[in-house]
Amino acid sequence: MNKSKRYSILSLFYINQPNPMTELIFSSDFELLISLILSAQSTDVMVNKITCILFKVANTPESILQLGIKRLKYYIKNLGLYNIKAVYIIKISYLLINKYNNQIPNSRIELESLPGVGRKTANIILNLLFDQKTIAVDTHVFRVSNRTGFATGKNVIQVEKKLIKVVPSIFKKNVHFWFVYHGRYICKARKKQCDICLISKFCELTNKNI
Incomplete structure (x- = not known):
C-alpha cells in the first residue's frame, strides 16, 4: 500500500472518530x-x-x-x-x-x-x-493491517514495526484504537462487512464482500 492510500484511510478514521478510546471502563x-x-x-x-x-x-x-x-x-x-x-x-x-x-x-x-x-x-x-506514540498490536490490529494491506507482517512484532514506520506522527496515538474498532465491528475475522466499510475503496483486499 502506498503512502497516499494510508493517509486517506487514517484521515477517514479521524473524521469518523477523532478521539477514540479503549472500551474498557476505568477511573484510575x-x-x-x-x-x-x-x-x-x-x-x-x-x-x-x-x-x-x-x-x-x-x-x-x-x-x-x-x-x-x-x-x-x-x-x-x-x-x-x-x-x-x-x-x-x-x-x-x-x-x-x-x-x-x-x-x-x-x-x-x-x-x-x-x-x-x-x-x-x-x-x-x-x-x-x-502520552507516548506507541502502537499496540492485538488480533484486531494484526488482522486489519494485513487484510487491508496497510502494514503486512507474519507476526505482531513485524506489524508493529511496520506501523510505527508508515503511520504519520499525527495519527500514531489513535491508530491502535481505530483498527481495534474496525476489526471488532466491521472487518471481522469470520464475516467482514465490506459493504458498509468506511475505507473499502482504499483497502487492497481482493475478495471483498460487496
Missing part, C-alpha cells in the same frame, strides 16, 4: 492496568461487567492485597484464565506498593517486568497514561 491508572490484565482472552464487555463490581470493593493495590487471592478469584471467576490472572494481580499490587510507590511505571522495560504485562499491554499503558 491502576484500574486501567488491572482491566488490561483481565482482558486477556476475554472481551472488554465481560471485563467491564466484572470490574464494575470488583472496583467497588477493591481498586487500589492496598485494597487488592486486603481482598486476598481467594476472594479476588471469586470476583473474576467468570473470566478466562482467572486463576493465573488473580496471581498476576496480587503480585502486581505487591510490587507497586513496595517498589514503585503506588505509581504505574512509565518505561517499557519496567512495565514488561510486571507479572502478566506483555508488549501489547505495555504499549496501551504508555499510549493512554503517558
Whole structure:
C-alpha cells in the first residue's frame, strides 16, 4: 500500500472518530492496568461487567492485597484464565506498593517486568497514561493491517514495526484504537462487512464482500 492510500484511510478514521478510546471502563491508572490484565482472552464487555463490581470493593493495590487471592478469584471467576490472572494481580499490587510507590511505571522495560504485562499491554499503558506514540498490536490490529494491506507482517512484532514506520506522527496515538474498532465491528475475522466499510475503496483486499 502506498503512502497516499494510508493517509486517506487514517484521515477517514479521524473524521469518523477523532478521539477514540479503549472500551474498557476505568477511573484510575491502576484500574486501567488491572482491566488490561483481565482482558486477556476475554472481551472488554465481560471485563467491564466484572470490574464494575470488583472496583467497588477493591481498586487500589492496598485494597487488592486486603481482598486476598481467594476472594479476588471469586470476583473474576467468570473470566478466562482467572486463576493465573488473580496471581498476576496480587503480585502486581505487591510490587507497586513496595517498589514503585503506588505509581504505574512509565518505561517499557519496567512495565514488561510486571507479572502478566506483555508488549501489547505495555504499549496501551504508555499510549493512554503517558502520552507516548506507541502502537499496540492485538488480533484486531494484526488482522486489519494485513487484510487491508496497510502494514503486512507474519507476526505482531513485524506489524508493529511496520506501523510505527508508515503511520504519520499525527495519527500514531489513535491508530491502535481505530483498527481495534474496525476489526471488532466491521472487518471481522469470520464475516467482514465490506459493504458498509468506511475505507473499502482504499483497502487492497481482493475478495471483498460487496
